[in-house]
Amino acid sequence: GQNIDQPTEMTATEGAIVQINCTYQTSGFNGLFWYQQHAGEAPTFLSYNVLDGLEEKGRFSSFLSRSKGYSYLLLKELQMKDSASYLCAVASSASKIIFGSGTRLSIRP
Amino acid sequence: EAGVAQSPRYKIIEKRQSVAFWCNPISGHATLYWYQQILGQGPKLLIQFQNNGVVDDSQLPKDRFSAERLKGVDSTLKIQPAKLEDSAVYLCASSSRSGTDTQYFGPGTRLTVL
Numbered sequence: 001g002q003n004i005d006q007p008t009e010m011t012a013t014e015g016a017i018v019q020i021n022c023t024y025q026t027s028g029f030n031g032l033f034w035y036q037q038h039a040g041e042a043p044t045f046l047s048y049n050v051l052d053g054l055e056e057k058g059r060f061s062s063f064l065s066r067s068k069g070y071s072y073l074l075l076k077e078l079q080m081k082d083s084a085s086y087l088c089a090v091a092s093s094a095s096k097i098i099f100g101s102g103t104r105l106s107i108r109p
Numbered sequence: 110e111a112g113v114a115q116s117p118r119y120k121i122i123e124k125r126q127s128v129a130f131w132c133n134p135i136s137g138h139a140t141l142y143w144y145q146q147i148l149g150q151g152p153k154l155l156i157q158f159q160n161n162g163v164v165d166d167s168q169l170p171k172d173r174f175s176a177e178r179l180k181g182v183d184s185t186l187k188i189q190p191a192k193l194e195d196s197a198v199y200l201c202a203s204s205s206r207s208g209t210d211t212q213y214f215g216p217g218t219r220l221t222v223l
Contacts, residue, residue, distance in 0.1 A: 030209045031209050033211070033212075041216070042200060042214035042215060042216050042217055043152070043200075043212075043214050044214070045211045045212070045213070048211065050209075087151050087152070089151075091209045095140075095157070095159070095164050095165070095207045096157075096164075096165060097154070097209075097212070098154075099144075099151035099152045099153070099154075100151050101149075101150050101151045102150070102151045104149075
């Protein structure tokens with residue numbers, strides 16, 4: 001079967017660092033996406049990993065280990081506007097993408 | 110560059126009624142997706158089009174849901190008849206080619222079935 005797991009909720013403090021984990025089991029693998037979704041809004045693209053390792057983009061970084069079926073999204077210098085849901089999505093083939101249920105991140109002052 | 114357009118933004122209907130949603134993808138994007146997102150959950154793919162052909166509709170409840178993309182550009186998703194459990198946000202997304210390309214989402218249509 002196909003399965004993507006991520007924590008349902010996380011809380012972190014403004015200015016701190018938070019890591020959101022995602023584990024997956026899919027029949028194939030063509031890359032992993034992270035999307036950000038603010039309440040009541042559409043998801044927006046954050047990152048795409050297809051090779052093992054860390055991809056850094058400003059305050060956000062994403063890591064992938066294909067052998068472990070594992071990824072994480074690292075958010076640094078947290079700001080209140082980072083309060084949102086973070087969706088992990090796996091392309092299981094060249095044409096099929098599966099979304100996880102999302103992690104709702106709350107930032108406290 | 111204009112984004113993905115969807116209408117209406119909100120719709121309230123009673124169960125057993127019909128409803129239709131419209132989506133216009135980013136110009137030139139070959140792939141179009143319809144997702145259902147229930148509150149607190151991730152998007153669930155209903156149907157994926159590549160130009161005007163269906164790539165995946167395995168999770169589309171075909172007894173009540175239908176979708177078309179006749180000219181390979183805009184698309185319509187219909188529910189007939191609606192059930193209470195269809196209350197959700199219906200998201201349309203497009204990408205330039207396949208599922209491994211970044212998807213760009215429209216603002217969604219929030220459907221409430223009473």
